[in-house]
Amino acid sequence: MTTSAQPQTHTPQPDTDVSMPASADAAATRPQSDEELTDLGEALRRATGGRYGPVRDLARATVPASTMVRDPELTMPEAREWTTDALRRLIELGMAGSGFPVAQGGLDDVGRSCVDFEMTAHGDLSLTVKSGVHFGLYGGAVTALGTQWHHETFLPPILSMEQVGCYAMTEFGHGSDVASLETTHTYDAATDEIVVHSPTPSSTKTYIGAAAHDAHVAAVYGQLVVDGESHGVHVVVVPIRDEDGRPAPGVTLGDNGAKGGLAGVDNGTITFDQVRVPRSHLLNRYGGIDDEGRYVSDIDSDGKRFFTMLGTLVRGRICVAAGAATASRKALSIATRYALRRRQFSAPGHDGEVLLLDYLAHQRKLIPGIATAYAHMFAVNELTDRLQELHEMPTKDQEAQRELETRAAGLKAVTTRFSNDTIQMCREACGGAGYLAENGLTTLRGDADVFATFEGDNTVLLQLVAKGLLSGYKEMWGDLDMRGMVQFAARAFGGQFVEATAARPLVERLRSAAARKGEDDTLLDRGWHLAMFADRERHVLETLATRLRRRADDRDSFEAFNSAQDHVLLAARTHMDRFVLEAFVTGVEACEDEQVREVLERLCTLYALSSIDADAGWFQAHNRMSAGRAKAVIAQINTLCAELRPQALELVEGLGIPEPWLNSQMLRDETAARWTPGAPV
Amino acid sequence: MTTSAQPQTHTPQPDTDVSMPASADAAATRPQSDEELTDLGEALRRATGGRYGPVRDLARATVPASTMVRDPELTMPEAREWTTDALRRLIELGMAGSGFPVAQGGLDDVGRSCVDFEMTAHGDLSLTVKSGVHFGLYGGAVTALGTQWHHETFLPPILSMEQVGCYAMTEFGHGSDVASLETTHTYDAATDEIVVHSPTPSSTKTYIGAAAHDAHVAAVYGQLVVDGESHGVHVVVVPIRDEDGRPAPGVTLGDNGAKGGLAGVDNGTITFDQVRVPRSHLLNRYGGIDDEGRYVSDIDSDGKRFFTMLGTLVRGRICVAAGAATASRKALSIATRYALRRRQFSAPGHDGEVLLLDYLAHQRKLIPGIATAYAHMFAVNELTDRLQELHEMPTKDQEAQRELETRAAGLKAVTTRFSNDTIQMCREACGGAGYLAENGLTTLRGDADVFATFEGDNTVLLQLVAKGLLSGYKEMWGDLDMRGMVQFAARAFGGQFVEATAARPLVERLRSAAARKGEDDTLLDRGWHLAMFADRERHVLETLATRLRRRADDRDSFEAFNSAQDHVLLAARTHMDRFVLEAFVTGVEACEDEQVREVLERLCTLYALSSIDADAGWFQAHNRMSAGRAKAVIAQINTLCAELRPQALELVEGLGIPEPWLNSQMLRDETAARWTPGAPV
Missing domain, CATH: 1.20.140.10 (Butyryl-CoA Dehydrogenase, subunit A, domain 3)
Incomplete structure (x- = not known):
């Protein structure tokens, strides 16, 4: 019923680059797997793989299951540590940053970045979410809402994991209703800075992945106020922790604690007390502040600009x-x-x-x-x-x-x-x-x-x-x-x-x-x-x-x-x-x-x-x-x-x-006798 | 909309004894609650209470919520310890053993024992299950399948928690199909003992609540063999741990580890290697072994006897x-x-x-x-x-x-x-x-x-x-x-x-x-x-x-x-x-x-x-x-x-x-400001 493991017979489709960007060795290897598959099973995989099928094949063939599955008995602190370590391994495996611009070490392939995300989900969803927050949401916001300077400044430390990023959108008071977020980004012309502030208890950012422990920097959603006038929700990059893990001045960080799952993701809260960042930290692709301190945007309507920015979701x-x-x-x-x-x-x-x-x-x-x-x-x-x-x-x-x-x-x-x-x-x-x-x-x-x-x-x-x-x-x-x-x-x-x-x-x-x-x-x-x-x-x-x-x-x-x-x-x-x-x-x-x-x-x-x-x-x-x-x-x-x-x-x-990758003890051969009534000891 | 807390206006129904058996103090107190209820809310409770409504009222009024809810952040070992402690508290609160015979300190009220179980579920389901295993399944098996000697011998240490009981029915190989359990109870006439044995890997008992850590004694389901002839599934009481927690000779105990929930319940495995207990340990209400070593039962058919015994479920x-x-x-x-x-x-x-x-x-x-x-x-x-x-x-x-x-x-x-x-x-x-x-x-x-x-x-x-x-x-x-x-x-x-x-x-x-x-x-x-x-x-x-x-x-x-x-x-x-x-x-x-x-x-x-x-x-x-x-x-x-x-x-x-008792932080007044956009700091 099964065929022995052979190099897979279907070659990568010519229009898809299956090389792994950060690992020349991996790229040089043709997909090979130890998995024993039936002919029909393998053919079904091929039929459902689509454009990125070869990327999936490569991951299945080259990524050891042991690096992708987590011991379910780990405590929450242990699971968080495992996940952070695994996030680093994704970079070595080339499963990170595919959607980043080529200039910053990416492939400019946003489709592939989805497939990278999906492949982590074959193993462990804490890793999936943690990488999604870091590369996808934080890195994605910088990529999509920022301009070249932001890419050059903020993306390399993300791809090298020198910095961990988080995505500070949701607040206690507003989740689905993003337009009503209460956090303020107020431009201070005197110092050419943006003041990030949480004006109410309900404006504290919450459920923010990586905020509780790991994140150094946050893409913070808030109402941009320039010269007393609000221009709706914009995103500012704000350092929240120094390299030793201490909260940045004016930043209060909390831990959401145990959750219904995702033990490896350190979700937390962030409260800003008049935190100042340079004007350049505003991700200004769709709306920014010019050197004269005036709000400028190619999109006239606040509503249209907001929807364009949210479109990046x-x-x-x-x-x-x-x-x-x-x-x-x-x-x-x-x-x-x-x-x-x-x-x-x-x-x-x-x-x-x-x-x-x-x-x-x-x-x-x-x-x-x-x-x-x-x-x-x-x-x-x-x-x-x-x-x-x-x-x-x-x-x-x-x-x-x-x-x-x-x-x-x-x-x-x-x-x-x-x-x-x-x-x-x-x-x-x-x-x-x-x-x-x-x-x-x-x-x-x-x-x-x-x-x-x-x-x-x-x-x-x-x-x-x-x-x-x-x-x-x-x-x-x-x-x-x-x-x-x-x-x-x-x-x-x-x-x-x-x-x-x-x-x-x-x-x-x-x-x-x-x-x-x-x-x-x-x-x-x-x-x-x-x-x-x-x-x-x-x-x-x-x-x-x-x-x-x-x-x-x-x-x-x-x-x-x-x-x-x-x-x-x-x-x-x-x-x-x-x-x-x-x-x-x-x-x-x-x-x-x-x-x-x-x-x-x-x-x-x-x-x-x-x-x-x-x-x-x-x-x-x-x-x-x-x-x-x-x-x-x-x-x-x-x-x-x-x-x-x-x-x-x-x-x-x-x-x-x-x-x-199923990480299921009961499917392993060594436990089969348990499920076979009458099998001898 | 709410009325202030008052002694509840509905008196216990005369046909129901709401006194708590093991706590004279509690019984002397009329149900009182600090809970502020609307008139309609209270009336709905009364209308849905049924025969045992007053028992429920008493528990709500006298049991502090703090004794019934568990901190969800507890690790598995901590949760297990909390649950075992809480189990002891149930006895002090009189929420235990209602279904036991009066002679052994119970109320002979099996309906009320269900309500006791239900009331623990208002607080924490690990406690519910742990008490259900100890009092309901183990205690219930002894009560329903045993005779007076068993009641006198095995129930008092259960009600005092000197012994913790468990219910060893399910095996790796058979769960739903109880009739096919492989564990054997073989009568040895020479020593007048029953030999309890796990003949195959699939006959190891598993998912047994309290087996991993707490239980001293188990109600073990197995095929009763007398003089070479099998009489179908019967239950034998088997000590599995001594008072210091060491496994009994011939008994191997395992831990099922982390589960999808019920962190406070120490589910585990039990394997018997020719474990000997006196003949008297067979729960023989429906079928037993007489002094001449012959199998005796008032019920002729093995099938009918089996169904009668399972009816106690x-x-x-x-x-x-x-x-x-x-x-x-x-x-x-x-x-x-x-x-x-x-x-x-x-x-x-x-x-x-x-x-x-x-x-x-x-x-x-x-x-x-x-x-x-x-x-x-x-x-x-x-x-x-x-x-x-x-x-x-x-x-x-x-x-x-x-x-x-x-x-x-x-x-x-x-x-x-x-x-x-x-x-x-x-x-x-x-x-x-x-x-x-x-x-x-x-x-x-x-x-x-x-x-x-x-x-x-x-x-x-x-x-x-x-x-x-x-x-x-x-x-x-x-x-x-x-x-x-x-x-x-x-x-x-x-x-x-x-x-x-x-x-x-x-x-x-x-x-x-x-x-x-x-x-x-x-x-x-x-x-x-x-x-x-x-x-x-x-x-x-x-x-x-x-x-x-x-x-x-x-x-x-x-x-x-x-x-x-x-x-x-x-x-x-x-x-x-x-x-x-x-x-x-x-x-x-x-x-x-x-x-x-x-x-x-x-x-x-x-x-x-x-x-x-x-x-x-x-x-x-x-x-x-x-x-x-x-x-x-x-x-x-x-x-x-x-x-x-x-x-x-x-x-x-x-x-x-x-x-x-809902144990829900977000419903507490002190966190209300978080959910109220715009509320001042």
């Missing part, structure tokens, strides 16, 4: 989506591998006891989950590629950028919801063994949990998606704007739905073909699935627009928005479901290996039917599905689970996490 | 249901109280920022959850009362016992599923603050998690429920028996459904009244809700029976069972949904205060409609609900949330957890 959200998707894949890999060796209850007329995965109920837990995990891989790949494509464009396409921001926000919400549900399901599917930290699931669950609320709370993000849809990506966004949402809807709405899908000729062709058939023929028909998803989205969005439009003249636009909030969230979710399905369908189309494609098609059908079944109430209530068909969908899901069951091992191999 | 399952229900109530209390002080985003035309609980989406998360939490309170009360009623009956009613076992198994599965989903939802509803351990939700989540798989894995338990239903409680059960389930279905099935509901005249009357009305009138009609729940259950169960009956002659009864496993689980769930709704309706009926009753009726409607909405796909596919009605249900849920919103504080007060 897009990478972080794709990263979080990729990290959460990886966490789901890890959990599914652990639970499925366990279900392939764990037996319980004798079956009348069968030899021995029954493997967990041979129970229909167990299949129904794990196999649709695996199908969704595949769907998310293709969706993450699509956004990662798109991010880099737009980055490479010489002129910015604003609508394309908005669309990407919308989908990144939505995919982050969808994958993190799925990961929290799925890791818990996998934990329970492993019984008592799943509850032991040594088996990998509980740490993963605790670590991934916060992904649902950081980098944008999921509920808020889904509202942003709806706002993007209602405005046809023509409006700036990045914040929850209740009045704006109602107003968008009041304008002529329509057109953009078709426009957004027209970009996929394959999807259009399949859907049209299905429309010509009757219901009886089409249960497995991809066109029918695509039509169902698109039709659901269209109907939800159009009725939402109508509903909001009817209330557009209400004096109370909060009430108008709020009364439809469940509808708003449904619109966003159905849009993302369609996006994910179309990404899956497009990804499968690109697969040339017939056997692999057949498996992927089956997974895609299972994903589509599971989603239709989960919304069976909606589809029937809106006359999109008959009672008979609703029952047939469930029967078909059971059939698909049975058909995919024999390939379960290959399917989880295809999810891309090598077994040693 | 019923209390543990009610306890776990109560504990999980309490954990849900804690989480909902924390998240709702936070949502009543946390604001985010300005609303156009409104002063200040919007309270989280004023968002429809937030209401839709929390308020239906609160409604379900109320439903579960009434259901837990009903089973607790029933447990004690049956315990007090001079002759045992076997069918009633089976029914109780069925419902206990089912309610455990339903409440633990709900608690895992709900605690996570509440964590996310509190954003970053919810992720900090100091705010109480993440520890609760990790601790409650395992309730879904211990004391019976939920999937297995739901199958037991289906088995009970198919056999009309006329067959013994306690184990998953696939052949049996198919065979029950093959016999004449019917009758018991009506029989089981006929016991509730109120329910019958309401349902009949609804049947005479049209769909238009009945959206808020309790009779319609009851009819929908009953009809769903009846249809699912009848079609399941038909389906299994059709396969009854299959040679492969595993395949026959397995192909319908999703249907089996649905039958169990729909049965439990009906039971919970009927318990809720019956509980509301008993409430005499009109204002309180109105609130409870609204919660009951919200619970019923939420369940109907969650199954909207099924109801429509089976022609039980029109498309229009499916949409109307959602609109009505939104309306009910809006109607209940102004009473949110009162509703969570009614959930019964005093604020200091």
Whole structure:
């Protein structure tokens, strides 16, 4: 069933540089792995790798699992120390700074920086988050919001880890509502400095990764005040600790202490008491202060500037989506591998006891989950590629950028919801063994949990998606704007739905073909699935627009928005479901290996039917599905689970996490006898 | 809105002894509490207290919160020490041993022992589980499976904590399948001893609470072998540690280490190498060895004896249901109280920022959850009362016992599923603050998690429920028996459904009244809700029976069972949904205060409609609900949330957890300024 380890047969794609920037030795080595994979498992990895597949292969082949997984028994101080050490190792391994400018030692490849982030998530999410804060959020803010001087000054010590950076956005009083942050950056013309200050208890920065112990420098969000006038939120680089770890003058640092997970991340609080930094520390790409002490910006409107600056969060959200998707894949890999060796209850007329995965109920837990995990891989790949494509464009396409921001926000919400549900399901599917930290699931669950609320709370993000849809990506966004949402809807709405899908000729062709058939023929028909998803989205969005439009003249636009909030969230979710399905369908189309494609098609059908079944109430209530068909969908899901069951091992191999990276004691050969009733001592 | 603290106005009900057995001082004090409650909140507590309400009031009034809550920052060794100390304090507080015989210092009140367990869950679940293992499982096994000598010998040192007990049932190789445990209890006639032995690696006991550090003595499940003949699983009391904590000769003890929660519980492994104990250590109420060395039992069949012995697990399952229900109530209390002080985003035309609980989406998360939490309170009360009623009956009613076992198994599965989903939802509803351990939700989540798989894995338990239903409680059960389930279905099935509901005249009357009305009138009609729940259950169960009956002659009864496993689980769930709704309706009926009753009726409607909405796909596919009605249900849920919103504080007060027991830093007054943007320093 398995092939012996061989140098991988697929060569890096020519358009992708898989060399590791900071490690010439690693780059010189072709990807090789000790992992024993089935042919199908390896082919599934290849089919799901996308543009950055070779980067993933290289990491799997060259990074020792031992450097990427953490002993779950470490205390919080030990876990923090391990994580900081591991962060340094990422640099040696070349998994850091890919998104930085070439001049500062990076690759100027923001897509690859997402993949680097994702690969750390194959190992340990504390490391993922810590590197995300340091390289992605702090380094990313300097890169995206700063200018050349900032790059030259602040990025090299980040890439060398001489300095640890943190990202001081959230305050006790405001998290989702970034525009209302209370921290002030007041320009003092007399000394040509910016005074950073926390004016209220609620303006203390909190949950800031690396603030409790490691960080030397912070990208601090606050209201920029120049000559008494506020210009909205801007970012200033502020030293918060000296090299010996002592707080900088005027800076008070606190420790958020134990959390629901991420024991290796030292989240903390930062309070500023009139802390002075030179004017040059203002990241002034979109708005700054000139030598005469006047505020200057190429963007006239404060709102538009704010949304442009927040638009730089897009990478972080794709990263979080990729990290959460990886966490789901890890959990599914652990639970499925366990279900392939764990037996319980004798079956009348069968030899021995029954493997967990041979129970229909167990299949129904794990196999649709695996199908969704595949769907998310293709969706993450699509956004990662798109991010880099737009980055490479010489002129910015604003609508394309908005669309990407919308989908990144939505995919982050969808994958993190799925990961929290799925890791818990996998934990329970492993019984008592799943509850032991040594088996990998509980740490993963605790670590991934916060992904649902950081980098944008999921509920808020889904509202942003709806706002993007209602405005046809023509409006700036990045914040929850209740009045704006109602107003968008009041304008002529329509057109953009078709426009957004027209970009996929394959999807259009399949859907049209299905429309010509009757219901009886089409249960497995991809066109029918695509039509169902698109039709659901269209109907939800159009009725939402109508509903909001009817209330557009209400004096109370909060009430108008709020009364439809469940509808708003449904619109966003159905849009993302369609996006994910179309990404899956497009990804499968690109697969040339017939056997692999057949498996992927089956997974895609299972994903589509599971989603239709989960919304069976909606589809029937809106006359999109008959009672008979609703029952047939469930029967078909059971059939698909049975058909995919024999390939379960290959399917989880295809999810891309090598077994040693799963960090699960119960999957190791030396403990196998425990799970084999009657095996001799 | 709140009344000042006064001695509570409701006196203990005369039929319940609220005195604390081991603390005369506490018993002499009338319940008094420092808690400031609204009138409605207090009245809701009274209405949901049931027979043991006064016991709960006394604990809330007399037990200091500080003795019941644990610092979430404690390391695992510190948490274990805290828990062991707290266990001792339970004895001083009289919250221990209520279920023990009066002669051994107990109250012979098994219902009250469940409530004692539940009250510890108001504070800390490690303490709950540790006390559950020591008093409930170990003490309960000795009480229920032992005879007078065992009670006199083994119970006093448990109640004095001179000995700590543990419950050694689960092995690496077998958890759910208790009948297949591999540990052997072999009678050696030559020395009149029983030899306890672990013959295989998979027979090592694992996940055993208190085994890693504290336990001196274990109730060990194993196959009893007398004169070469096996008589199935029996329990033997085995010393495993001496008073200095050294393992007994032949006993090897291991530590399960860090877990997903319950840091205070020292779960571990036990391996026996030919450990000898006197014959008297066999708990022989249902089967033993006489002085001539012959196996003797009043119960002829090994299977029936096994099921009778496992029937003693019923209390543990009610306890776990109560504990999980309490954990849900804690989480909902924390998240709702936070949502009543946390604001985010300005609303156009409104002063200040919007309270989280004023968002429809937030209401839709929390308020239906609160409604379900109320439903579960009434259901837990009903089973607790029933447990004690049956315990007090001079002759045992076997069918009633089976029914109780069925419902206990089912309610455990339903409440633990709900608690895992709900605690996570509440964590996310509190954003970053919810992720900090100091705010109480993440520890609760990790601790409650395992309730879904211990004391019976939920999937297995739901199958037991289906088995009970198919056999009309006329067959013994306690184990998953696939052949049996198919065979029950093959016999004449019917009758018991009506029989089981006929016991509730109120329910019958309401349902009949609804049947005479049209769909238009009945959206808020309790009779319609009851009819929908009953009809769903009846249809699912009848079609399941038909389906299994059709396969009854299959040679492969595993395949026959397995192909319908999703249907089996649905039958169990729909049965439990009906039971919970009927318990809720019956509980509301008993409430005499009109204002309180109105609130409870609204919660009951919200619970019923939420369940109907969650199954909207099924109801429509089976022609039980029109498309229009499916949409109307959602609109009505939104309306009910809006109607209940102004009473949110009162509703969570009614959930019964005093604020200091929530152990949530963010709810304390001294941190309030953090959550109030713009408040002065």
